[in-house]
Amino acid sequence: MIEKIAQVELVGDVIEDQNLSGLALVGDYLLMGSDEGHAIQLFTKEGQSEWRVQSSIELADSKEETDLEAIGFADGFLYAIGSHARRRRTLKPDSKARKNLKRFTKIDRQKSRERLYRIPFDQKRGVFGKPESISLSKQLRSDSIMGPFVKIPSKENGIDIEGLTIAGGRLYLGFRGPVLRSNLVPVWNLEFDNPKKYSQLFVDLGGQGIRDMVSVDKGFLLLSGPVNDMQGSFYLWWWDGCDQLSGIDRAIQPVKMLGEIDAPGGAKAEGITLLSQTMSQVDLLLVCDSIANGGCTHYRVDL
Numbered sequence: 309m310i311e312k313i314a315q316v317e318l319v320g321d322v323i324e325d326q327n328l329s330g331l332a333l334v335g336d337y338l339l340m341g342s343d344e345g346h347a348i349q350l351f352t353k354e355g356q357s358e359w360r361v362q363s364s365i366e367l368a369d370s371k372e373e374t375d376l377e378a379i380g381f382a383d384g385f386l387y388a389i390g391s392h393a394r395r396r397r398t399l400k401p402d403s404k405a406r407k408n409l410k411r412f413t414k415i416d417r418q419k420s421r422e423r424l425y426r427i428p429f430d431q432k433r434g435v436f437g438k439p440e441s442i443s444l445s446k447q448l449r450s451d452s453i454m455g456p457f458v459k460i461p462s463k464e465n466g467i468d469i470e471g472l473t474i475a476g477g478r479l480y481l482g483f484r485g486p487v488l489r490s491n492l493v494p495v496w497n498l499e500f501d502n503p504k505k506y507s508q509l510f511v512d513l514g515g516q517g518i519r520d521m522v523s524v525d526k527g528f529l530l531l532s533g534p535v536n537d538m539q540g541s542f543y544l545w546w547w548d549g550c551d552q553l554s555g556i557d558r559a560i561q562p563v564k565m566l567g568e569i570d571a572p573g574g575a576k577a578e579g580i581t582l583l584s585q586t587m588s589q590v591d592l593l594l595v596c597d598s599i600a601n602g603g604c605t606h607y608r609v610d611l
Contacts, residue, residue, distance in 0.1 A: 309610045310567035316604040319483060320361030323347055325571050328595040329578040330379040335431040341376040341388060348388060350434055365436040372420035378472035378520055386427040387479060389472045392444055393421060393462035415461055426500050428568035444503060461480035463536045471521035482518030485535045491515045495570045509551040511563060520579045542569040542577035544609060566609050
């Protein structure tokens with residue numbers, strides 16, 4: 309069962325509050341980023357259900373879009389991932405069909421979207437260090453499964469990284485797209501300092517892609533949604549972290565569907581972070597796209 313506990317108010321000058329996509333709770337601080345901006349903002353709690361903006365850190369030039377999709381924290385470092393996606397330009401309702409066709413044929417690549425960031429973060433004082441970044445583009449292009457999807461736009465089953473968490477000292481990156489045959493969704497497992505030595509896992513979410521993920525005891529919670537831009541349902545799943553690519557040499561434990569997320573106002577669920585957990589329940593904070601204040605909501609989930 310998934311229970312909505314409270315709406316959470318974000319107070320202050322929230323950057324791109326209708327496009328929030330990544331968040332992480334680190335000690336007494338909440339970190340958030342937008343898929344339309346280029347910064348991570350730091351919030352402190354005020355009262356029971358309010359978080360106020362205190363500071364921010366720029367990850368790129370103000371003219372660049374990082375397409376920041378997820379944030380995680382471990383061992384004194386924040387990690388943030390750009391989608392590594394390409395995009396097809398949208399149609400303009402006030403343009404003629406000929407101009408829209410010309411616009412529609414263009415597929416953009418922005419290298420500023422192709423970054424994985426590591427940022428030192430003092431969780432006692434709430435102070436950012438100097439960011440460093442790498443790109444996973446070469447690994448994606450050369451991978452025998454992912455390579456063919458690199459040039460396909462996101463939302464059309466192309467490459468689109470939207471989940472990030474840390475477990476056992478390694479980064480886990482969840483893909484919204486591509487969703488492969490047998491409904492398998494890729495998850496990459498790597499170290500920031502040695503991304504060439506990645507492992508590729510697969511998980512079956514019934515045809516949906518990963519919107520975000522968090523590490524919990526003995527596994528992961530996955531937020532899923534449609535790979536494209538259609539209005540659809542969003543779900544939470546528990547996954548044991550084991551590869552679900554089938555074979556006669558392995559026994560696969562299916563993911564457990566925990567329930568549907570009732571995103572406020574028909575918004576699109578984008579990011580989750582863990583507030584607390586027990587053996588039988590977890591409390592999560594969720595943000596959405598296409599709604600003011602990120603539709604920030606506190607949920608309680610039975611495991």
